[in-house]
Amino acid sequence: MNIGIIDGDLIYNKKHRFPNLACMKISGYYKSKGHNVELLTDYSSLTNYDLVFISKVFTETKIPEEVLKLPYVTYGGTGFFYDKAEPLPDYIEHCMPDYHLYDKWVQNKIGNGEKKRDFSFYTDYSIGYATRGCIRHCSFCVNKNYNKSRLHSPVSEFLDETRPYICLLDDNILACKDWIKVFDDLIATGKRFQFRQGLDERLLSEGECEYLFRKVKYANKKIFAFDNIKDKELIISKLKMIRKYTDEEIKFYVLCGYNHNVDGVYNESFWIEDITSLFERIKILADYNCIPYIMRFERYKESIYKGIYINAASWCNQPNFFKKLSFSKYCKINGMSRKACKEYNGDYNLYLQDGGKKGSSWRCLEEFTDKYPDIADKYFNFSGDA
Numbered sequence: 001m002n003i004g005i006i007d008g009d010l011i012y013n014k015k016h017r018f019p020n021l022a023c024m025k026i027s028g029y030y031k032s033k034g035h036n037v038e039l040l041t042d043y044s045s046l047t048n049y050d051l052v053f054i055s056k057v058f059t060e061t062k063i064p065e066e067v068l069k070l071p072y073v074t075y076g077g078t079g080f081f082y083d084k085a086e087p088l089p090d091y092i093e094h095c096m097p098d099y100h101l102y103d104k105w106v107q108n109k110i111g112n113g114e115k116k117r118d119f120s121f122y123t124d125y126s127i128g129y130a131t132r133g134c135i136r137h138c139s140f141c142v143n144k145n146y147n148k149s150r151l152h153s154p155v156s157e158f159l160d161e162t163r164p165y166i167c168l169l170d171d172n173i174l175a176c177k178d179w180i181k182v183f184d185d186l187i188a189t190g191k192r193f194q195f196r197q198g199l200d201e202r203l204l205s206e207g208e209c210e211y212l213f214r215k216v217k218y219a220n221k222k223i224f225a226f227d228n229i230k231d232k233e234l235i236i237s238k239l240k241m242i243r244k245y246t247d248e249e250i251k252f253y254v255l256c257g258y259n260h261n262v263d264g265v266y267n268e269s270f271w272i273e274d275i276t277s278l279f280e281r282i283k284i285l286a287d288y289n290c291i292p293y294i295m296r297f298e299r300y301k302e303s304i305y306k307g308i309y310i311n312a313a314s315w316c317n318q319p320n321f322f323k324k325l326s327f328s329k330y331c332k333i334n335g336m337s338r339k340a341c342k343e344y345n346g347d348y349n350l351y352l353q354d355g356g357k358k359g360s361s362w363r364c365l366e367e368f369t370d371k372y373p374d375i376a377d378k379y380f381n382f383s384g385d386a
């Protein structure tokens with residue numbers, strides 16, 4: 001059979017740069033049975049194929065409705081069904097991913113001048129889940145229906161010896177009682193690896209720290225998550241523990257714009273509480289030489305302070321700015337044109353004296369500061385190397 005595979009996120013979002021594991025597994029399975037399998041990068045030639053599989057991870061990714069109605073099209077993934085998505089059948093789930101599914105597409109992209117390093121997850125990584133599941137039931141998460149984290153695939157099941165790195169997609173490895181076995185298996189490969197999702201810092205003990213910060217060869221910065229201010233004391237105690245083992249720079253996903261009270265409303269008092277919680281978490285992380293990476297829940301767009309959320313994300317998510325500038329300075333500089341910034345070497349006072357105009361991020365900072373001077377005073381004047 002001729003089989004077409006569509007990674008919907010790749011077609012919808014031209015900047016998407018992570019392979020779809022389900023697509024690679026479906027391709028691996030059908031190629032192993034002798035079928036001809038191709039990655040399709042648009043919807044124009046579907047009639048040339050006996051079967052077409054479509055997968056997407058992100059709910060915002062749009063797929064033409066008429067394509068989904070075609071009798072030879074099968075589709076699935078969290079992007080379609082979120083937490084109700086059917087898993088792949090075991091005989092596909094546990095087969096070796098086809099690490100060459102994207103080869104032609106990657107070659108084209110690089111041939112057209114894009115940077116090779118932007119495609120490293122397609123070319124340099126073995127990818128898989130050593131464990132699946134989580135214990136936390138976070139209401140905003142696609143994994144909220146799991147009750148535990150358990151072993152899923154041995155590393156050998158998805159390891160391509162020719163690739164130098166391993167990327168694990170595990171939901172919450174540290175919640176799995178067999179985490180040591182997974183780490184030992186990964187160490188035995190001799191390859192550098194990374195967990196793509198934020199690790200659950202609340203579960204760290206001395207044992208995990210010993211592995212994570214002393215034994216393993218990691219492929220990237222370690223990433224944890226600090227999503228809820230109610231975990232503040234626990235997170236601080238774990239940060240203190242981490243700093244006994246390492247002074248390396250650590251990244252934290254920081255969720256904002258989300259009401260953890262599922263029946264809660266999104267009103268003025270929520271936005272102020274949420275912005276305060278966001279900056280308190282950023283400050284705590286800065287105090288322990290960690291870099292926040294701000295994840296905005298989409299409802300932040302409803303806030304009259306959405307400019308604060310946008311600026312906080314662009315400040316923190318560009319660590320060079322975060323380390324050198326306070327939020328206040330960042331908003332002012334960001335509110336100058338690039339040309340003016342260069343001309344005045346970032347001196348926004350001089351720029352203003354010369355009649356320069358304040359840009360939107362500068363105005364947004366001032367509006368918020370006028371209304372909530374105590375919050376601004378407490379949080380807007382430290383930088384990431386404080």
Ligand code: SF4
Pocket residue numbers: 134135136137138141142143144171172200
């Ligand atoms: S801890 Fe992470 S993986 Fe687990 S439910 Fe919460 S957000 Fe999801």
